[in-house]
Every structure is written in structure tokens, then in C-alpha cells.
Amino acid sequence: xxxxxxxxxxxxxxxxxxxxxxxxxxxxxxxxxxxxxxxxxxxxxxxxxxxxxxxxxxxxxxxxxxxxxxxxxxxxxxxxxxxxxxxxxxxxxxxxxxxxxxxxxxxxxxxxxxxxxxxxxxxxxxxxxxxxxxxxxxxxxxxxxxxxxxxxxxxxxxxxxxxxxxxxxxxxxxxxxxx
Numbered sequence: 001x002x003x004x005x006x007x008x009x010x011x012x013x014x015x016x017x018x019x020x021x022x023x024x025x026x027x028x029x030x031x032x033x034x035x036x037x038x039x040x041x042x043x044x045x046x047x048x049x050x051x052x053x054x055x056x057x058x059x060x061x062x063x064x065x066x067x068x069x070x071x072x073x074x075x076x077x078x079x080x081x082x083x084x085x086x087x088x089x090x091x092x093x094x095x096x097x098x099x100x101x102x103x104x105x106x107x108x109x110x111x112x113x114x115x116x117x118x119x120x121x122x123x124x125x126x127x128x129x130x131x132x133x134x135x136x137x138x139x140x141x142x143x144x145x146x147x148x149x150x151x152x153x154x155x156x157x158x159x160x161x162x163x164x165x166x167x168x169x170x171x172x173x174x175x176x177x178x179x
Contacts, residue, residue: 010039016046021077021088024048028096028153029080037100037151044096048088051075055083055144081155083144091162096155104152106131106145113156133158 014031018024024046035042051074052064060066063085064076088094097109107127114125114133125133131143133156143156 011041011043014042014044016044019047019049019090021048021051021053021075024094025053025077025079028155031096031098032080032146032148032151032153035098035151037098041100041103042098044094044098046094046096047090047092048094049075050087050089051077052085052087053077053079054085056080056146057082058085079144079155081144081146081153084142086142086157087162088157089162091160093158093160094155095158096153098151098153100151101147101149104145104147104154106143106154109154110141110143110156113158131156 016024016027018027027046028044031042031044050072052069054060054063054076056079058078060076060078066076069076095109095113097106099105110127110131110133114127117123118125124135125140126135127133131154132139133141140159141156143154145152145154
């Protein structure tokens with residue numbers, strides 16, 4: 001792959017212990033605006049309590065049943081990147097890869113993540129051209145990016161043990177358990 005991590009820069013990993021979607025998205029945006037990309041790349045890893053996160057250009061009333069989300073105590077947040085609507089809960093892990101603009105490479109980030117997880121647990125994770133990961137035909141990530149003058153980030157979700165019953169009628173229950 002032509003793109004990738006900047007040569008000679010030591011990457012940093014930040015594990016957020018925050019569980020509030022608004023705080024984690026604020027941290028992500030703060031890192032994008034303030035990280036010294038000339039010195040190092042950064043990986044932010046976080047989880048949120050149940051919430052729905054919509055992309056920068058999405059209409060929340062088309063993407064989310066706002067009344068039902070409010071009734072169930074599910075927060076709704078907008079992120080600064082594009083992409084589709086995603087559901088987060090504590091069984092979902094979020095990864096944000098921060099780099100300078102020339103090193104921005106979602107494909108490399110996902111390949112790194114898939115290879116690491118496959119070495120650890122032989123999951124059969126595969127990446128595709130849409131910057132998603134799947135196991136067989138089941139999509140287990142969503143992915144989006146934001147590029148500004150000084151840097152960029154690519155973030156993705158990873159379903160680990162999410163109960164998707166919050167998203168579907170009570171007679172349809174899914175449990176994703178990949179790890």
C-alpha cells in the first residue's frame with residue numbers, strides 16, 4: 001500500500017475510560033484539531049454507553065426513531081465525519097486513527113486491525129474496498145474519515161458482543177460475538 005504511517009514518528013495510543021458519546025466525540029475532534037501530527041500518529045480507542053451516532057450530513061429524523069431513542073434512554077449524536085448511522089454500546093469498540101494528511105490511509109488501518117485480531121483469535125476478518133471489515137458475509141465494522149488542513153482521522157466501529165435488540169422489534173434478537 002502506498003499510504004501509511006509517517007516514517008520516524010512514534011505512534012501514541014489513548015484508551016478513553018469515558019463512556020459518554022458526547023465526551024468521546026469531543027475528545028476525537030479535539031485530537032484532530034490539536035494533535036501534533038509532525039511528531040507522531042495517534043490511535044484513540046473508546047466505548048460508549050448505548051447511543052446512535054449519525055454522520056455529518058445525515059438527517060436524524062430520517063435515520064433514527066427519535067421518540068423511541070428518547071424513551072429507551074439512547075443518546076443521539078452527530079460526528080464530524082461523514083458515513084452512515086451506527087449504533088454504539090459497551091459491546092462495540094471504536095478506533096480512531098489520527099495521522100497527517102499524506103499518511104491518511106483507511107485501507108492500511110483496517111488491514112492492521114484485521115491482521116492483529118486474526119492473529120489473536122483467528123476470526124477470519126476480511127477488509128473490502130468500502131473500508132469495512134466482515135466475517136464471511138457479516139459486516140462487523142462501519143468506517144468514516146475526516147481530513148482537515150493539518151491532519152486527518154479515520155475511525156471505525158467494531159461489533160464485539162453488542163446486543164442489537166435495541167434496534168429491532170422484540171421478536172428479532174441478534175447477538176454478535178466475535179471475540
